[in-house]
Amino acid sequence: MFNGGLAAGDHEVAVRLDLRNVYMQFGPGAYGMVDGSATRTLTLLPAEAEAEAEADAGTASGVVVTASGVAVTEHPERSGQSERPEPAPTTIGRIEQAVSLYGFEERLVDVPSYGVADMFAELNDLGVQKFELIGSMVFDQYPRPKAAEIRAINQLAEKYGVRANSYGGYLDKGKITGRDATDADIMLDVTADLMTARDLGAPFLRSGDIPLHLLEASAAMAERYGVRIGIEVHAPHKPSDASIQAMLARMDEIDSPYMGLVPDFGCFIERPAQPALDRHIANGAKPELLDYVIEHRHDGLDEAGMQATIASMGGGEAEKWAISEMFGFLSFGPADIEGFRTLLHRTQYFHSKFYHVTQDLTDPQIPVDKLLAAIVESGFQGVLLSEYEGHAFHLDDAHEQLERHLRLEQKVLNGLSVLAG
Numbered sequence: 001m002f003n004g005g006l007a008a009g010d011h012e013v014a015v016r017l018d019l020r021n022v023y024m025q026f027g028p029g030a031y032g033m034v035d036g037s038a039t040r041t042l043t044l045l046p047a048e049a050e051a052e053a054e055a056d057a058g059t060a061s062g063v064v065v066t067a068s069g070v071a072v073t074e075h076p077e078r079s080g081q082s083e084r085p086e087p088a089p090t091t092i093g094r095i096e097q098a099v100s101l102y103g104f105e106e107r108l109v110d111v112p113s114y115g116v117a118d119m120f121a122e123l124n125d126l127g128v129q130k131f132e133l134i135g136s137m138v139f140d141q142y143p144r145p146k147a148a149e150i151r152a153i154n155q156l157a158e159k160y161g162v163r164a165n166s167y168g169g170y171l172d173k174g175k176i177t178g179r180d181a182t183d184a185d186i187m188l189d190v191t192a193d194l195m196t197a198r199d200l201g202a203p204f205l206r207s208g209d210i211p212l213h214l215l216e217a218s219a220a221m222a223e224r225y226g227v228r229i230g231i232e233v234h235a236p237h238k239p240s241d242a243s244i245q246a247m248l249a250r251m252d253e254i255d256s257p258y259m260g261l262v263p264d265f266g267c268f269i270e271r272p273a274q275p276a277l278d279r280h281i282a283n284g285a286k287p288e289l290l291d292y293v294i295e296h297r298h299d300g301l302d303e304a305g306m307q308a309t310i311a312s313m314g315g316g317e318a319e320k321w322a323i324s325e326m327f328g329f330l331s332f333g334p335a336d337i338e339g340f341r342t343l344l345h346r347t348q349y350f351h352s353k354f355y356h357v358t359q360d361l362t363d364p365q366i367p368v369d370k371l372l373a374a375i376v377e378s379g380f381q382g383v384l385l386s387e388y389e390g391h392a393f394h395l396d397d398a399h400e401q402l403e404r405h406l407r408l409e410q411k412v413l414n415g416l417s418v419l420a421g
Helices: 047-061 101-110 116-126 147-160 183-200 212-225 242-254 274-282 287-296 303-312 317-326 337-346 368-378 398-420
Strands: 009-015 018-027 030-035 038-044 063-065 071-073 095-100 130-134 163-168 204-207 228-233 259-263 350-354 382-388
Touching: 095 101, 095 398, 101 116, 101 130, 101 382, 101 398, 116 130, 116 147, 116 398, 130 382, 147 183, 163 183, 163 382, 183 204, 183 212, 212 228, 212 242, 212 259, 242 259, 242 337, 259 337, 259 350, 274 287, 274 317, 287 303, 287 317, 303 317, 337 368, 350 368, 350 398, 368 398, 382 398
Parallel strands: 095 130, 095 382, 130 163, 163 204, 204 228, 228 259, 350 382
Antiparallel strands: 009 038, 018 030, 063 071
């Protein structure tokens, strides 16, 4: 018997799980919720058999638990990895390419033996030296990871010859149900993320939405820790939005190199990614209804109005989820290139977000050529960080997609260099 309860054998277990999106606040005490409920069949083994199975799994995957208790996956086929020469930075003109480890999340979730060492090995294969690490994705303890966790990451980074460009943190303004974070709560989170970025050797912290009245204090704290803060400008916001321009104006008043922006190219989606549409169709959405939403997305209807219209046309749950995405983090429309230009003088680095690059190296969703042209014309010197989000469609093709995206950027940037010359 397991804990005096379920006997060994197969059991169907249903779990109700409501996940709060901490960075999606819609109003005081109101946060985006995702239903993560699921039903699974679990097989319970007798204690002796369970111990043997765990031992066999550990041996097979090469998981070694260090004295600190941190599990690090070693791969025999990469035993000579530390002897590899340090990869040269992928630099075109004044722009250096980097990769967000966020892009590998699908495999991290689905493959138990996959870990940070594998991600760093993939960076080696891609010829990229710099990366962004997401704290809540990698660390067991967040927002302030254990020293042993940070040490393990740094040891792996040294082994694979890669280094952190940036650390991705969040502001959880709703840790306690029905209570919004105070200024002191927010500053504690900012400080914790700055400390972690410093300990990882990352020069930048990609931070959450710090309130305007705390920007100056946050900049001072960032200077104290020697880490520059970049607040992400993310969809569904556009650079020309009043809230973004107000934040930019406040940053100009503060005029500190330790406080700036990280524009995310997801703000410039002009059409939904085909893998996203394919996923909705596979879930039961009618293609003709999706086409209607795309065609009429900017005809004046808000999300509630579009939901009602599609429901009256026979739409169901699949269409409901599709509309929610198209009015949310996958919002699309004419790219706000002129608004983008207004951000460039306060930009720390870029999230070169993408969802799908074709075999012939084109991005059908995001006008990469126009964005990179604006960056080059501004005289920006720094990092362009490829951030793949195909895992949003449950696709495990990060390596292939990142390789294509890096080559696409190189093609565009080299073309701009020729024109400039």
